[in-house]
Amino acid sequence: MSGTPRHHATPRDRRRSRRPGALAALGACAAAAVVFGAPLPASAADPPTEFTLYAKELPADESDGSSESTDRPEVGDTFAFADDLYRVKDGPVVGRDGVSCVVVRASGSGGDMHCAGTLVLNGGPGGQIAAQGLTQFDMTDSAMSGYDIAVTGGTGDFKDARGYIRVTDEGDGYQKMDFRLTGR
Template identity: 50%
Template sequence: MLRSIRTLGALGAGLAAATALVTAAPASAQEDDFTLYAREVAGDEEEDQQQAPEVGDTFSFADDLFEEKGGDKVGRDGGACTVVRTGNPLDIQCVGTFVLTGGQITAQVLMTVPLEESAELPAFDASVTGGTGDYRGASGQIHITEDGAYEKLDFDLGD
């Protein structure tokens, strides 16, 4: 997702991506705290470097999820973001769903994103808003940081 946000900020355009199928659940899926690694699924980028993002612009993202970098795929995620405040930095409202064998986890975040290509994207926390199956009634947060070609997702589903 961070790479998609960088694309929005740098290009002023959206990113559309397709999702993939789930193959297995992470061994730690039943625990309150676990870590997954997300790698963005390639999509079609609309390149329009002349137009700055405007309120209401949207983009979607999709990632494959792994228990370890380079390991077997254990799930997928997908979401959509909308620009809610322009300027530098931008404010972007994002909602997403993480699909694992045991169920789904939903999350949302309001992010502040710098537009400069050289600016480092900050780590952020997304609020867990619910879940299904093994994750029914889930709450907590997901701490998201860049980690090379992946994003590290630290789930804290505790009280």
């Protein structure tokens, strides 16, 4: 996501590297796809661990003077974003995430995007959680419906994490992420 580009970017490439305007809000929700928190049970036989975190998107770097595209998304359009993670809104930051998404189906003002991300928890428990999912979007609908994202693994204290994250928009710049995890 950072570093030197592999080729000279065309205007089309630049548009694709930006979040489509209406997808920006959905992208923040996809951040939920990659959040972590409480300790996991010692074995898969233990009941699932449930906890909640909140994600707040970091401002995009618009230092090149361009703005987000408001064009309808097309298959292949990509974007990336990062969030700070909190146990309580406006509390201390407990972690961070990075998410990248690609539009895989587009029809009219909606479609599907596949997002994959990694969350990093600071302190104990510590480690990373990997998550991914396919999410529907509708650029004409300002209200986001809740959705589930699969937890596919992790490192450190989350080395065998499995489960899902239920993501909902809190309407105040935060996305609520309810975790249900098993494994260690």
